[in-house]
Amino acid sequence: MNGMGRQGRRSGASGLQVHHQRQYSDNFLETTSNGRWLQSSGLQHLHPSNNSIPPLQDYAFYGGGGGDGGGQGSRIYRNVQRDFSMGNDFFDEPMSPPVSSRPLNRWKNGEESPNEFSPGLLDLHSFDTELLPQMPVANMYNGPSLYNPVRGRSFDDSEPYISNNKQTGRAGGVPDSCLLKSFAADKEKVNSVAKIKVVVRKRPLNKKELTKNEEDIIETLSNSLVVHETKLKVDLTEYLEKHEFVFDAVLNEEVSNDEVYRETVEPVVPIIFQRTKATCFAYGQTGSGKTYTMKPLPLRASRDILRLMHHTYRNQGLQLFVSFFEIYGGKLYDLLGDRKKLCMREDGKQQVCIVGLQEYIVSDVETIKELIEKGNATRSTGTTVNEVQILQIMISRHEWKVQRSTRACLP
Ligand SMILES: Nc1ncnc2c1ncn2[C@@H]1O[C@H](COP(=O)(O)OP(=O)(O)OP(=O)(O)O)[C@@H](O)[C@H]1O
Numbered sequence: 001m002n003g004m005g006r007q008g009r010r011s012g013a014s015g016l017q018v019h020h021q022r023q024y025s026d027n028f029l030e031t032t033s034n035g036r037w038l039q040s041s042g043l044q045h046l047h048p049s050n051n052s053i054p055p056l057q058d059y060a061f062y063g064g065g066g067g068d069g070g071g072q073g074s075r076i077y078r079n080v081q082r083d084f085s086m087g088n089d090f091f092d093e094p095m096s097p098p099v100s101s102r103p104l105n106r107w108k109n110g111e112e113s114p115n116e117f118s119p120g121l122l123d124l125h126s127f128d129t130e131l132l133p134q135m136p137v138a139n140m141y142n143g144p145s146l147y148n149p150v151r152g153r154s155f156d157d158s159e160p161y162i163s164n165n166k167q168t169g170r171a172g173g174v175p176d177s178c179l180l181k182s183f184a185a186d187k188e189k190v191n192s193v194a195k196i197k198v199v200v201r202k203r204p205l206n207k208k209e210l211t212k213n214e215e216d217i218i219e220t221l222s223n224s225l226v227v228h229e230t231k232l233k234v235d236l237t238e239y240l241e242k243h244e245f246v247f248d249a250v251l252n253e254e255v256s257n258d259e260v261y262r263e264t265v266e267p268v269v270p271i272i273f274q275r276t277k278a279t280c281f282a283y284g285q286t287g288s289g290k291t292y293t294m295k296p297l298p299l300r301a302s303r304d305i306l307r308l309m310h311h312t313y314r315n316q317g318l319q320l321f322v323s324f325f326e327i328y329g330g331k332l333y334d335l336l337g338d339r340k341k342l343c344m345r346e347d348g349k350q351q352v353c354i355v356g357l358q359e360y361i362v363s364d365v366e367t368i369k370e371l372i373e374k375g376n377a378t379r380s381t382g383t384t385v386n387e388v389q390i391l392q393i394m395i396s397r398h399e400w401k402v403q404r405s406t407r408a409c410l411p
Helices: 032-040 056-060 134-140 143-147 161-171 176-191 207-211 257-264 266-273 290-294 296-310 365-378 398-408
Strands: 013-017 080-088 121-123 197-201 218-220 224-232 238-246 249-251 278-284 318-328 331-334 340-346 352-355 360-362 387-397
Touching: 080 266, 080 296, 197 257, 249 257, 257 266, 257 290, 257 296, 266 278, 266 296, 278 290, 290 296, 296 318, 296 365, 296 387, 318 365, 360 365, 365 387
Parallel strands: 080 387, 197 249
Antiparallel strands: 013 197, 013 278, 080 278, 121 352, 218 224, 224 238, 318 331, 318 360, 318 387, 331 340, 340 352
């Protein structure tokens, strides 16, 4: 969100969510089921037929000032998103026709073989996961706990969350009756945590706004912000109307990108080792700071994911896959695959796949950085209403991929 003057600016926010996706379409935005998916993903405002659900900024921020893009009092805005999601596909059952053959290290090696690089299928099905454990997972980041085994369903076990807790508890010598109570309490606690976390970031006034002597009309409080809107009485005297909006967290203009990461993505990182997918996206008006906010997040997340893979989950044959695609004008394009047009398909189990999406195995942050730069260079630069870039970071067991690839050959 932005520091705003008084002439018609609104703002943006970033959020996290876990979602399901089910649709079948060549044109991503045009089907009812896509609409459902977009809605469940918090992207409903991208659906052309959906005028009923206002995007957050449509009611939260308006009448702000200056800068590019925001006309005076205008409710028109560029609905651009910066998005990345993380997850794993280590499920008990195959969720979709699997990747027939992955472009293993294509980017690194700069060579292709027909077997290795034919189009794959990316399973976008999200496990109906435990809730985002803000409370439990936050604890994992106290000091060296990042390296401790995480609780819940993970690559370490195939037992449900509660069983794993039990094991952890036993190791600590807690009596069974207490354990049962504590498991129940834990489960209840997790169940009571929201799946979606909305964080608003205020950006400082930019040079243009400062030059114009515009006022900052946003006041940030701990988890809310107040918009000071100037209004005119009938006798043309000015008065201020205050509008307060509450969010899960509000970050003021002094907050660094590191703090944004800690507040938003860091707590989710261990969760993706627990059969879950997580999505973080930013939305807001042009110039509101989406790129500035989102750009550092994937690399920081990758660093933590790799650290967990190399410590807590070492020797488990885990690999990290990266893919990057764009939804542009209602269609999908592979940003790491020469902007090839992709399509979404639903398999026999009604799981959604992106057919032909290139995925790259990565083992270091530097390579991920290169891939992101490559994707950014390929992305659209237009000013359309519907434009989303989605970077996906996925953890998988190599053998699992191979197993699933075999199934892909079946009719
Ligand atoms: N929190 C911040 N602190 C300092 N500068 C910021 C902050 N947020 C944004 N900016 C600056 O504001 C300008 C616009 O930000 P940015 O490009 O991220 O906006 P955007 O929402 O991605 O815009 P667009 O939708 O047009 O791509 C940039 O110059 C950026 O450096």
